[in-house]
Amino acid sequence: MKYLTNISDLDLEGTYSYADYLTWRFEQSVELIKGKVFKMSPAPSVKHQRISGKFYLVIGNYLQAKSCDLFSAPFDVRLLDKKKSSRANADVYSVVQPDICVICDKDKLDEQGCVGAPDLIVEILSPGNSKREMKIKYALYEEAGVREYWIVFPSEHVLQQFVLNEQGTYQLKNSFTEDEVFQAHIFPDLAIDLAAVFVD
């Protein structure tokens, strides 16, 4: 297989599949959303990684007695279009690296990562990526059927919990702030104390 090592060899207006993605060996990580290439921010901030670490610990502790898996970025998640059911590499046009994801169906895991919708995704906003997390990935996760999506505003100490309704549309279930304790929707007995997450 021939590898591409220079991202400038890509046509950023072009459409690519997971089969193409597998041939890329760029220094910078990228995500593929509906065939379009999105560069990822070079290195997340301390605040971002601290919050990500707290969620990983708290959710990981809870999942010890469950059959779900927990992954943090970098971890490739391939999402399928609503109409497409083919998992063939050349038919997959979205590959993302969520900050945190929980997958409760082992059939969705292979050597390369996850194929199909995780049950829960957490994205922590960084300066300049709000549109990607709140609009583009929001629509992608909604279409792919990710049951629960948390968006975290690190500077504002806010977490918003979006849950798919019966029509497959995200509803803002609630916003939580500062020192509130909230329950995951898909795990009603998992309570997370935000005071322990937002420690600056």
Place this chain on the structure above:
Amino acid sequence: MQYLTNISDLDLEGTYSYADYLTWRFEQSVELIKGKVFKMSPAPSVKHQKLVMQLSAKLFNHIAQKATACEVYPAPFDVRLLDKKKSSRANADVYSVVQPDICVICDKDKLDEQGCIGAPDLIVEILSPGNSKKEMKIKYALYEEAGVREYWIVFPSEHVLQQFVLNEQGIYQLKNSFTEDEVFQAHIFPDLEIDLAAVFVD
């Protein structure tokens, strides 16, 4: 009338009305929400004030151009909100007095010498460090109950504006989130388009 000048003379667990509030001359501004006293942060940041300015200007220009009967007020401006069950506007019966960052009022009968009494049509609150709970939970519930038709919450660091609109049941629905350089329409002014690229100028 005897004035209270020292906030430590208040019982912060107590319940106060607008009649009490009128006797206060504290150095620090306070808000009254369902009778409870909330201290306001001393002075907002430059980023916060820039956002207030940009959004107020856009709202003001629109109202001036369209010659609507609405008025825009930035903080400090007292808004007295009535409980759903209470219709009395008597000072001693009003238990919520807030100073929204920006409010738009389209009913002149709600304005008197002291400010606004009753629900504004649009309120904008810009988050500051440490006030997320007040804006997103406490005031959110208060504005919903009081019938504020549209509520924008602005996340200055994240360059996000969320638009909440009362539905027919009087419950806020997140109409949409807007980010970075998007252009959006106010719900109460469908012909007002605001370009966030011109609002989030750091």
